[in-house]
Amino acid sequence: MEHFEQSGDCTAIDNAVQFMQEVIKLTPDGHTEKAARLNILGVAFQRRFECLGKLVDIENAILAKQQAVDLTPDGHADKAAQLNDLGVAFSRRYEHLGELRDIDNAILLMQQAVNLIPDGHADKAVPLNNLGGAFFRRFEHLGKLGDIENAILAMQKAVDLTPDDHATDKSAWLDNLGNAFSRRFEHLGKLGDIENAILVHQKAVDLIPDGHVDKATRLSNLGIAFINRFERLDELGDLENAILVNQKAVDLAPDGPAQKSARLNNLGNAFLRRFEHLGELKDIENAILVHQKAVDLIPDGHAESAARLNNLAIAFFRRFLHLGKLGDIENAILVNQKAVNLIPDGHAHKAQPLSNLGLAFFHRFKHLGELGDMENAILTMQKAIDLTPDGHAQKATLLINLGSALKSRFEHLGELRDIMEATVAYKQAANNTPSRPLTRYDAACHWAVLCSTHQSLSSALDAYTVVLELIPQVVWFGQTVHRRYEELPIIGRVINTAAATAMSVGDLPKAVEWLEEGRSIVWKQILQLRTPLDELRQEHPDVADELLRVSLALDNAGTSDFQNIDLDIKPKSVEEEAQNHRRLATKYEELLHQVRELDGFSSFLRPKKFFELVPAARNGPVVVVNVAEVRCDALVLCTSGEIVHVPLLTFSHKQAETLRLELVSSLHAHGVRINRNGDRTMHSGEKYKLDHFRSVLADLWSHVVQPVLSGLEQTLDKNAHQSLPHITWCATGALAFLPLHAAGIYGSQDPTRDMNISDFAVSSYTTTLTAMLVFGSKPKQDLTKTPSVLIVSQPGTPGLTPLPGTVKEVEVIQRYAFPNYTCHLTHESATVGAVLGEMTKHEIIHLACHGIQDAKDPLNSAFALYDDGLKLNTLMGLSLKNAELAVLSACQTATGNERLPEEAVHLTAGMLAVGYPSVIATMWSIGDDDAPLIADGIYANLLGGHDDSESQKAKLTPAYALHEAVKHLRKKVGETNFVKWVPFVHFGV
Known part of the structure; x- marks a missing residue:
């Protein structure tokens, strides 16, 4: 068998089986070596099964190994190893047939083997690793968290017992441990698990020598971990790494069809994810090509056939969304249905293919309008959700898909029950805490929109409350500042709508709080890390010192350019720095939680409440202008502490954007090239551009500034030391780019009509109310x-x-x-x-x-x-x-x-x-x-x-x-x- 282990050549293992069968025939009953030889024969059958996938081989392996166990007396030195080997054979048959009793038997036998070996003994590592693998497989079948916890515990013990000079074994144990971390991450969504998975898989790759038959497996599993982390953090570098290592894995994979299929499958997933991120057609073409090869290579009836088919179906589906060709969605449904049919009812792995099948039905409905597809979509999506336990990281995505299908059916049939059930699905998705923050954020936004449109504005406030709570997780301290800015464009518009909703129900303080919380998010994060901790230090100096240390390190990590380092630098150094950044962010959040548990510090560094924001107007009114698609309003914080609400009834989101574009055109007409880098010299105007300057300032006066000044007529006192009162503007949306401080009527035919804001007040701007408080x-x-x-x-x-x-x-x-x-x-x-x-x-x-x-x-x-x-x-x-x-x-x-x-x-x-x-x-x-x-x-x-x-x-x-x-x-x-x-x-x- 040694030749097979080194080369993966199936002919070599076939010869080994025949040889061992002849040896057994020549070994009389009662011979001292009979049990050992039967066990070796069982191992040879098992290896041939792994190579060719024939059920008879694993049946013979179990039979031979069971005889070996029965022939070996209790207390014999070989008993533990034989129990372990028999457990492994049951585990392999489970992988082939999916029968739960096989994996239960495997765990029982392997646990017995582990118990027979003294703690600390080097021989204990192998059964511990195999026991962990059996727990791992049962977790995948039943989805019970205790099994994956036991798997990680056993595998970690196996790694700890194995010295580094046992490179092949240690690499294998590390690889298995990395897979277990990855699965727990997929279930619970905790970033630390996928970070650990990548580190452990990288060690496994580094330990295994080049040319070893298992090198491809190690690389492929590292690639899977990179893909998983990409789905959590959206960092393109993880996808690039995934494609790189998976391509190496394919190149190194032995010619055995099952092994080659697995490597191709993982490479196809990496191409698919990059297509979803960048939208380049060549990536989805490569994904389909590679996944089709993976499906074609895997033997009929193989345990992984369903997974291969599911991934091929996803690739067809994504190309359909990109190109709209009906053949792709037809193929997606056909292939996905095959995948679903191959998985036993009740198996945890059935949920994902069911959800994907439902999604394919849903999009064929949208393409062809056949109601039967919609009904099938909702039915299969619901089955997927029922199979997925609450608290599973993927459940939010499944619920969002169901919510979208129910909403679409409501729009088609008009049955109110569908919109109610869609709202519930979105709400459950938003509140599924282990799921990806951006997924939960999207769900909460859908929930809010449905409430606003079909239920009540007060219920929409509940949804928007969740939206606001999720923003710090979407725009996370653990990302670089550059990366955080990429998440922000969509968030601002949602905040404006949330604030407008609060105004519609008369909750003006809530509107102010939300507008403040949703503005200058990254700036406030930076300032938060630099907040003086004097009060905390007086009562809890140790906690304050630790928080200061972590804050300084996190501030430095967040604004550094390490992710833009030249590619010649080893990826490992970039990887370690990135993981350190995220660990600092996690530690910082843990420390904040710890501080908030202390007496008198429950609101420490939380978003400010309205009563805390009022002092921003100590030196004059602050006018917060909210520009939302549903309505526009000014909220004026007065020195008295009251809010003056000025609805801007003649102003709109569209008008603000039009004025911004007209201002840009006017600047071009005057030769002011606003996109030119820092040129302080005026240029001759571009004659084909129109000068709208006067009308822009007039519209700002008529629709925004004059209504605000009228609303403030009773409260706008002159500054005690100056001739004019002082107003500070805090505008949102396109209005943030317009010169409110110059609004007015200029150069009219009737000079008595000329007026502008500088006649009535001195104007300033602020990025946030919090900045006014600090200064x-x-x-x-x-x-x-x-x-x-x-x-x-x-x-x-x-x-x-x-x-x-x-x-x-x-x-x-x-x-x-x-x-x-x-x-x-x-x-x-x-x-x-x-x-x-x-x-x-x-x-x-x-x-x-x-x-x-x-x-x-x-x-x-x-x-x-x-x-x-x-x-x-x-x-x-x-x-x-x-x-x-x-x-x-x-x-x-x-x-x-x-x-x-x-x-x-x-x-x-x-x-x-x-x-x-x-x-x-x-x-x-x-x-x-x-x-x-x-x-x-x-x-x-x-x-x-x-x-x-x-x-x-x-x-x-x-x-x-x-x-x-x-x-x-x-x-x-x-x-x-x-x-x-x-x-x-x-x-x-």
Whole structure:
């Protein structure tokens, strides 16, 4: 048999069987070696069965091994090994026939074998591993969690008992342990299990020598684990790794049909998942080709036939969804039905093919409209759900499929019962905690929509509550910041709808809470990791220190670029760093839970309640404008603590988007290339573009700003120290890209009709209410002390157009700031490292340079310095304590990303996040001649004359200082020259 073990050649094992049969015939009854030889014959029969799949061989194996056990007296040294071998034979027959009594017998025999061997003895590893495998198979049959727990326990003991120099055995035990972790992950959805599976499988691959017959198996199982983790985290690198190792496994697989089929099947699954992720047709073509080969190779009646057929059916189904060819859905149903028929009723493995069959019926109904397909779809989907225990990680997906089918039947037949049952299915899916967070989130959204449309808005609030609870799991600390941003575009629109629903039922505080919770999610996560822990440290210093340690490490991991490391670096190092990041996130969440269990800390770092958000309006009203598809509203937080609700009855989601596009067109008409990287120079207009500037500002005035001011007429008091009240805007959706601070009627034929917001209030913006709270709580700076100013200028940035106006701009600032309190970095001295080093030493920073907005990768947006760009991603690594003001005299510093309107992914938000409570920025490219005028106005009003005590007293806050500066620029360039004066904005307090 040694030749077979090394080569996998079925002819060699056939010869071994014949030889051992002759040996048995020559061995008389009662001979001391009779039992041992019978056992060897049984092993040879078993190997031939594994090679050729013929039932008679495994029957003969059990018969021979049973005789060996019966002939061996109790207490004999060989008894444990023979019991184990007999158990293995029962296990193999179970795999072939699926009869539960075989696996029960296997577990009984293997447990006896384990009990006969002293603890710690090296010989105990083999039966422990096999016992674990038997528990594993029974778990797959019955789905009982205790069996997979026992499997992992036994297999881990086998691994621990086996030294590393027993490489072949240890690799096998590790491989089995990895499979068990994978199955428990599929059942419970715990990320730690699939992380462990990958680590264990990688060790198994590393231990097995190249050229070994089992190398293909080890690689293939590692590939399966990568696929499983991809389905949880959606990281494309896992799919690429899965395809790579599975292709190697196929290339290395022995020619035995069952082994080759298994490797092809796993490769096909990897191609299928990549197609689902990227939508490239070649991947689904490869998946079908490979899965068809896997089906063709597997012997009739093989235990894995159903699984092979099911995966081929899925591939046909996915190609149907992509191309719409009827033949593909027909093939999917035909092949899936074969798979279902091969699996015994009641077997846990039957659920997935039943669900897939139901899905295929459902989509054929949608294609052809035949009601029989819909009925079959719902029937088979329900059977799949009934076979899947509550708490199974896949149950949410099955319930969503059923909910979609029931909803479709309601739309077809109009029976209210269907919509009620669909709502229940979505609700159960949303509440199935082991399932993938994104799957549960989708279910909760469906649940909310059905409640809003067919039941009551109050029941929709229950669904939206679950949506909000799931967002931190969808946009998870364990992902890099880049990855988190990929999940956000759809979330903002859902939050806007949730808030609109809360307003519709009159729950205004809930609407405010939800809008706050759903805005700047990633920014708030970053700030959360940097939250001072003084109060916690006073009462629980050890917990605070541990939380601080984990927070700092997690913050660093989340904003690092390790997933973009060059591919020449070994994947293992990237893998370890990624897993460490996710372990930190899990540890951080465990520590938060621990803190919240402490007396007085139940709300620690939880989303803020309305009463906690009210102080954001301490210095003036904050206007939160919600733009949802169902309705638009303004919610005004007043200094008194009340909410003024202003329904925007003449404004809509569609109108907001139209105004945004008209603004873009107007900017192009004036030669402002908002997608150009940081160009601070105006260009000649593109004549074919229309200038809508005046109408955009007029519409904002008529439909948004004027209604808000009217609603605030009784509560809008003038600032005690300034001539105009101060309003802070927090807009959502497309409105976040529009200049509310400049809304008004300009240049009308009747001058008495001209009016704009600057006549009534000073405007600021904020990314979130929480930012206002953080900055409002900072201690007031000493007004008698002149703040230290860091000036960074780049009149001639290498590779970019010159900015000669920055020279004059610097002279203006230096005129108002004491020279000994000013640091000026320019030309080659203004490097990224130098600027970062000086930022911690000065209260004010003034950046006069190019600004670069990267629409594809927002975190790469940067200030262009002499040697490189000072990127948003780099700024996020800072935490400044004494910062007061950042003046970003660069272009597009508050532009943001149209895909992420609720996230404020721009350089201004970055400066707020690192600790500047006040930021003056630009919405688009500015004129090089205008920047010095604005700087003069800002610093004259902000710092005053340093030798004049009266002007010292008259110093304004940044918002009012900018207001005055822009008023001066507007007079100089002309009120209707909007492109020149409108871009300057103030963020913060």
